[in-house]
Amino acid sequence: MAKYIGLMSGTSMDGVDAVLCDISLNSCTTLAAHSLPYSSELLSALNALCIEGPDELNSLAIADRLVAETFAKVTLELLEQNELSASDITAIGSHGQTVRHHPNSDVLSAHFAKSSIRGFTCQIGDPNTIAVLTGIDVIADFRRKDIALGGQGAPLVPAFHNAVFASDDKYRALVNIGGIANISLLAPKRETSSPKGFDTGPGNTLMDQWISLHLNKSFDKDGIWAATGQSHSGLLERLLLDDYFALPAPKSTGREYFNINWLSNALADYFPSSAELQSEEKNNNLAPEDVQATLLSLTGSTIAQEIVKHLPKTNKEGLKSEVVVCGGGAFNKVLMRYLSSALSDYVVTDSHALGIHPQHVEGAAFAWFAHAYENNIPGNVPAVTGASKAAVLGARFKQI
The missing domain is CATH 3.30.420.40 (ATPase, nucleotide binding domain)
Incomplete structure (x- = not known):
């Protein structure tokens, strides 16, 4: 050693x-x-x-x-x-x-x-x-x-994740939620397969920038502010239209792409001046906490949909696959509940389960x-x- x-x-x-x-x-x-x-x-x-x-x-x-x-x-x-x-x-x-x-x-x-x-x-x-x-x-x-x-x-961490965290018999995804979120998809060691992985999109960065703009806080501790809002399905659908989410791997991104300007442009596009808008959407008056809740849904949904697409739910013996979260996002209780719900066919936990602090x-x-x-x-x-x-x-x- x-x-x-x-x-x-x-x-x-x-x-x-x-x-x-x-x-x-x-x-x-x-x-x-x-x-x-x-x-x-x-x-x-x-x-x-x-x-x-x-x-x-x-x-x-x-x-x-x-x-x-x-x-x-x-x-x-x-x-x-x-x-x-x-x-x-x-x-x-x-x-x-x-x-x-x-x-x-x-x-x-x-x-x-x-x-x-x-x-x-x-x-x-x-x-x-x-x-x-x-x-x-x-x-x-x-x-x-x-x-x-x-x-x-990028991402480089799949090589490390595979060397240190691959299971002997289960499929496992390591999800790192920092400013940007990335996933490593690990096959059981017995399959001797190379890991897969890519950046799924924004992790905490949009939520951090939005709460900084409105509450002058650096991050949304435990997701408390997001929990006071309601995720807006129409806005979420608009955000998910971004070309990045449909790109095949290999792919990586950063805050030079997913930033407050990206969000502002999406909000302006979704809330044009139009008499046809629902009353709650007129004059771009969606509450800031609703936008925060929607951004949390964006992070959670883009992670979850890629895991469902690429990670088998069980191994050949029927053991459930594991989704292990690390990074700052592991401490966002609302985001972790979102992932647990969206990935109910998997065992969702954080990296404490593998003997290492998520941070x-x-x-x-x-x-x-x-x-x-x-x-x-x-x-x-x-x-x-x-x-x-x-x-x-x-x-x-x-x-x-």
């Missing part, structure tokens, strides 16, 4: 997670974890970097260093809390902070013709700075090799990716990302 630390901050940007793991070729055990929020100044800058705007290059370069300093600080505090030194850690696996994800070349540029634009993904958090400040080698830059091989660069799964994943790099284990699954081949992901940044 060797100790690794995984560093992760997802599209929700609700904090940096550092997860300490003991990892061997056959197991990954979470030992401890620690989290830190970004400073308000840095969080504001990161949110701004997720959309096109002025002063991007300078802001990106500064944020790159400040994110790294936050990652280093949470690492050092984790070591102190567990009475460990840098020499006890084989390596850090750092995901970085995603600020743009456009693997399909779906951007415009003032400097390049459309034929010259290439797909890309951008994660910041300078690994050189993390290595120097912690005294630990850092493995980072996990996504761009897959992009170079023609893949989406620590992604951090543990990048500890595992560092281990995979060290042991020449491919980190991508071509059937998931669309890459032309499997590859060892990442690069090493030495502490001296």
Whole structure:
């Protein structure tokens, strides 16, 4: 066994997670974890970097260093809390902070013709700075090799989920609900099948942005605000018309697509000025909490419909398949009830059932990716990302 630390901050940007793991070729055990929020100044800058705007290059370069300093600080505090030194850690696996994800070349540029634009993904958090400040080698830059091989660069976690969480005999889906939701579809180990997976669409990001706009809160704790509203079936149908939901895998997305502007455009489209609208819909007067309830239904329904489509309900012995939820969405009680109801033919639980806190799964994943790099284990699954081949992901940044 060797100790690794995984560093992760997802599209929700609700904090940096550092997860300490003991990892061997056959197991990954979470030992401890620690989290830190970004400073308000840095969080504001990161949110701004997720959309096109002025002063991007300078802001990106500064944020790159400040994110790294936050990652280093949470690492050092984790070591102190567990009475460990840098020499006890084989390596850090750092995901970085995603600020743009456009693997399909779906951007415009003032400097390049459309034929010259290439797909890309951008994660910041300078690994050189993390290595120097912690005294630990850092493995980072996990996504761009897959992009170079023609893949989406996401989701990467199915390889980790399959290695660590596949059942001996049951079908299992791992559902990560961060800002964006993704699923990993795992066959029983005895079938020796490769995992499948993709981003289903928005996870928490639209709900977070909507409650921030109306209540100045960063997230809807336990789904309480959504529970005060009523999901609007007509609006939900309009939101589900987005082309992304009908795309076949491989596919991935981000908050540069599913954001408050996307929602505003959908609301404006659904509530035009028309005398034919129902009285409750006139003048775009759907209550904000009803929109929140509808956004929760959007997340739940897009996850549930993909699981029903792709995951068998039982194995050949009749044992029910399992749906295991992780990420921040696992703590949204209303969303979990929605999934349990929509997936009543499955066993729905969270990752506590597999021995790991839902908030620590992604951090543990990048500890595992560092281990995979060290042991020449491919980190991508071509059937998931669309890459032309499997590859060892990442690069090493030495502490001296």
